[in-house]
Amino acid sequence: MRIPEKVRVGYIDFKVIMQNQEVTCDNVVVYGKISNSDGEIVICDIYNEDQKKATFLHECIHGMSDCNDIGLSEKQIKKLGIAFYEFIKDNPEIFKENE
Numbered sequence: 001m002r003i004p005e006k007v008r009v010g011y012i013d014f015k016v017i018m019q020n021q022e023v024t025c026d027n028v029v030v031y032g033k034i035s036n037s038d039g040e041i042v043i044c045d046i047y048n049e050d051q052k053k054a055t056f057l058h059e060c061i062h063g064m065s066d067c068n069d070i071g072l073s074e075k076q077i078k079k080l081g082i083a084f085y086e087f088i089k090d091n092p093e094i095f096k097e098n099e
């Protein structure tokens, strides 16, 4: 998978911003964050590829949970993000169109 410049989650188009310095949320250093009101997902660019992609998915799952009123907890999103990342990495062929 790759991290796109834009992503649509539910009914919101997000701009994906790779930030080459610490990302903070409420004065806490985080790997990434999502803002529905700004339409932005910010990913901290100083970590390795696996971490950045997993963070991107994690933030998208936050968006899916919000848009669809699922109400996932941070703990559930953390575990789902890792589970989805592994699943996508282990099964790349299922995301390709049929030829």
Ligand SMILES: [Zn+2]
Pocket (backbone or CB within 6 Å): 058, 062, 074, 077
């Ligand atoms: Zn989170």
